[in-house]
Amino acid sequence: MVMDEQLLEIYELCPAIDCDEISLVASSGVRSLPAFDRPLQITTREVGLLKGLPWVRTLGKLSVEVSTQGWRFPSPDDPLPEAAPRPDKPKNEPAQARAKTRVKPPSDMVMFKDRLLYLLQPPLENLFANKQVELPFPPYPYQIKGIAFLMPRYAALIADEMGLGKTAQVIIALRLLFQSGLIHRALIVCPKPLVVNWTRELKLWAADLPYEVLGGDVSARKAQWYASKCPVKLVNYELLTRDEDFVGDPEVHFDIVVLDEAQRIKNRESKAARVARSISRDRSWAMTGTPIENRIDDLINLFAFIDPDRVPPDTPVKLLPELTRDAILRRVKEEVMTDMPPxxxxxxxxxxxxxxxxxxxxxxxxxxxxxxxxxxxxxxxxxxxxxxxxxxxxxxxxxxxxxxxxxxxxxxxxxxxxxxxxxxxxxxxxxxxxxxxxxxxxxxxxxxxxxxxxxxxxxxxxxxxxxxxxxxxxxxxxxxxxxxxxxxxxxxxxxxxxxxxxxxxxxxxxxxxxxxxxxxxxxxxxxxxxxxxxxxxxxxxxxxxxxxxxxxxxxxxxxxxxxxxxxxxxxxxxxxxxxxx
Known part of the structure; x- marks a missing residue:
């Protein structure tokens, strides 16, 4: 069998006797297999890893005959072979080029198949460096970490300090999820003055991702909510609350809903908060540089949208850091932008x-x-x-x-x-x-x-x-x-x-x-x-x-x-x- 050399460098085949599939284990090469008492018969099935995503290799059906061999270890009288010289490591390689940011599953993701899906992905730096996803310019290292944080999470609050590019991180993460086939419909909600900014950012970071801005009279908006097949919808908070009857209909379902300036729903009893919580969705992301504006209840009320089961309304304050740690990403300029002007x-x-x-x-x-x-x-x-x-x-x-x-x-x-x-x-x-x-x-x-x-x-x-x-x-x-x-x-x-x-x-x-x-x-x-x-x-x-x-x-x-x-x-x-x- 002829197998891609690059694939051989990444995976080894570890067959189990009388198994009907193979397991893939990260390795630096294909090791020898031990001899067994009876012949091995391995049947394989096609293993697809995030089909449609340009940065993941899909394994086709493998037909492989496994032969075993033993190694003769040298006796004390035999001279040991000289070790091959180790190649010199580049000394002046930029830190960003050496960085390897992998998408890690969140702690509450328990299904093995779901965790494996993300664990097998190559570093995001490879994806961007190889131009497999075209970007106007490379994201900052901390932004790549933000993208890796967002991608696997169904509930996430990105609370970076203002000015660190939360919008870019969210758009790139959405784009990768769309390309992987993990999501097909997204809703982005933002304040009315920011709609123009979002359209510009979408064109900049995801030019190949179609979007539409909801507007017009009631009948036009109803058609956009129900009939439009556009993958990304952009709406302001005012129209969202005005279209409460449409938004709350289970037929209007989204794979992901993103709330920008999410402090708009910090009041649990406000209409905006109530309508946002009523949206039928699988994933809930929120963006705000100020998750706590006045009281700790602001954060608890945000989680009423993000993940209500994680932080119930009566959660003791002392438990909040532990309960929310895995769902919140917060960085400040002094921490990540050491070269930024003061x-x-x-x-x-x-x-x-x-x-x-x-x-x-x-x-x-x-x-x-x-x-x-x-x-x-x-x-x-x-x-x-x-x-x-x-x-x-x-x-x-x-x-x-x-x-x-x-x-x-x-x-x-x-x-x-x-x-x-x-x-x-x-x-x-x-x-x-x-x-x-x-x-x-x-x-x-x-x-x-x-x-x-x-x-x-x-x-x-x-x-x-x-x-x-x-x-x-x-x-x-x-x-x-x-x-x-x-x-x-x-x-x-x-x-x-x-x-x-x-x-x-x-x-x-x-x-x-x-x-x-x-x-x-x-x-x-x-x-x-x-x-x-x-x-x-x-x-x-x-x-x-x-x-x-x-x-x-x-x-x-x-x-x-x-x-x-x-x-x-x-x-x-x-x-x-x-x-x-």
């Missing part, structure tokens, strides 16, 4: 202008008096209303328009523009951004927030990137913190602080992400002796808790502020909760 974060403490200070002190004293007068009827909402009022005064004085932050940002923008750089300014409100647009006219400001129509947003980003006279982009956290690639900017200014450190990180990482060639400078403006300083302390504590949980060094009790902590911002509490005695 991110320099600076807290800039400013003194309020005299007019701002007078307005602030008056508003705070009146507000605290009002909270105390409410007595037992005071609520968290009352406290938040005062917080928002004081934060707005820290931005601009309501009577005079004075702003210490504006003076600072004008000075910073002088330097940015003089050096031919670009900057992003984030605020949680549209009104300050509109005021800044007037004050920053010499720097060609452009606005990107909720008041800008959806159809105009991408052209704004395109012009900001290419027009050398446009040095500053004014963005709201709500529209600019998710899914945008702005790595051509080098400066990020947080004009005011968001309640959640994860949202701030998302905003910053619009600039500090793959493709960034230079250091990113981040300035967070904080007015001294104001509510902003107290909020900054709370944010830092929440950030530490977030890192502890995802680092699996022991889960924190909560990432959210409890009622006592909120009232403590102003040293007040409902009278019914005051300690006595």
């Amino acid at each position: 991110k320099v974060i600076q807290d800039v403490y400013l003194d309020l202008s005299p007019a701002q200070r007078a307005s602030y002190d008056l508003a705070e004293s009146e507000g605290v008096i009002h909270l105390n007068e409410l007595g037992e009827t005071v609520t968290v909402q009352h406290v938040f209303e005062l917080v928002l009022r004081l934060k707005q005064i820290c931005n601009f004085d309501p009577r005079t328009g004075d702003s210490a932050k504006l003076e600072q940002i004008v000075a910073d923008m002088d330097e940015v523009a003089e050096n031919g750089r670009k900057a992003i300014v984030f605020s949680q409100w549209v009104e300050p951004l509109e005021t800044l647009a007037q004050a920053l006219q010499p720097f060609g400001p452009m606005q990107y927030h909720g008041k800008i129509p959806q159809r105009e947003r991408q052209p704004i980003l395109d012009r900001f990137k290419t027009d050398k006279s446009k040095h500053v982009l004014l963005m709201s956290y709500g529209t600019g913190s998710v899914g945008l690639n702005l790595q051509f900017t080098n400066y990020v200014f947080l004009f005011d602080r968001w309640w959640n450190p994860a949202i701030e990180d998302q905003a910053i990482n619009r600039a500090h992400r793959i493709g960034q060639k230079e250091t990113v400078f981040v300035k967070r403006f904080i007015c001294q002796d104001t509510i902003e300083g107290r909020i900054a302390e709370v944010l830092e504590k929440k950030r530490q808790l977030f890192e502890e949980m995802l680092g699996q060094n022991g889960p924190p009790p909560s990432l959210g502020l409890n009622e006592d902590e909120i009232f403590a911002l102003f040293d007040v509490r409902p009278r019914g909760k005051r300690q006595t005695g």
Whole structure:
């Protein structure tokens, strides 16, 4: 029998007496077979390994006659043969070329045939290096590990820090699953502003994979849900919830459902979460850089979609790291992108202008008096209303328009523009951004927030990137913190602080992400002796808790502020909760 030499180098035949199939065992060569008392008869059947996948060899029917032989070991008087010289190992071989990343089955995959299917695959580096799957450029080593993590899993949460290319990893993994014949229908759900980004990424990383974007009127969408044979469907969360009746029909089945920015379903009772859980599917993947935004319940609620049996709603917090370890992949830039330019974060403490200070002190004293007068009827909402009022005064004085932050940002923008750089300014409100647009006219400001129509947003980003006279982009956290690639900017200014450190990180990482060639400078403006300083302390504590949980060094009790902590911002509490005695 003539057998492929390469195959002989990979496998050896280990026959069992009176067996009807052969087993394949990884080996460096075909060893001799021992002599048996009776003749061996081996019948074989065709063994197909992931048929249709270009990177897996299919074994045809083998007809083999096995002969045995013995070896004569040398006697003590016989000279031992000289060993052949071992070839020298390349010394300067790149680390990536030496890397061998194999697809390993998850711990909960117990069927031998399922585990064998993945264990027999060659390293992914071989696949990409041999151009058997065409890619525009090679993935980073950590991205290859992410692809290997995703492929065998029916339940997975990829929680890489923003900017590490989660979308590319998911698309390549999907493409390999399609080519192997393991999946045939996929649904990708993402926020509406990210649909354009997903279409671009699909064209880039999986040009041979057909997709369609769901849209149009109800009848058109119904046809897309039921009749369309397109293998990949892309839909935004708004349309997904609107088409609840279609999506929840068992006839609309998908081999895999991927949720991008999966923190959208962190509220278990929300319609988006309910509809997502109702989709008939085999595999459930979720993508988010912020699996825990406020409370540990965020993670538990994500697993209500990913794998509800793994993490029931009443799971004790202390068990979460162990239960979720095999289903979560989380990397940060400092861990995997050692050659990436640094991110320099600076807290800039400013003194309020005299007019701002007078307005602030008056508003705070009146507000605290009002909270105390409410007595037992005071609520968290009352406290938040005062917080928002004081934060707005820290931005601009309501009577005079004075702003210490504006003076600072004008000075910073002088330097940015003089050096031919670009900057992003984030605020949680549209009104300050509109005021800044007037004050920053010499720097060609452009606005990107909720008041800008959806159809105009991408052209704004395109012009900001290419027009050398446009040095500053004014963005709201709500529209600019998710899914945008702005790595051509080098400066990020947080004009005011968001309640959640994860949202701030998302905003910053619009600039500090793959493709960034230079250091990113981040300035967070904080007015001294104001509510902003107290909020900054709370944010830092929440950030530490977030890192502890995802680092699996022991889960924190909560990432959210409890009622006592909120009232403590102003040293007040409902009278019914005051300690006595």
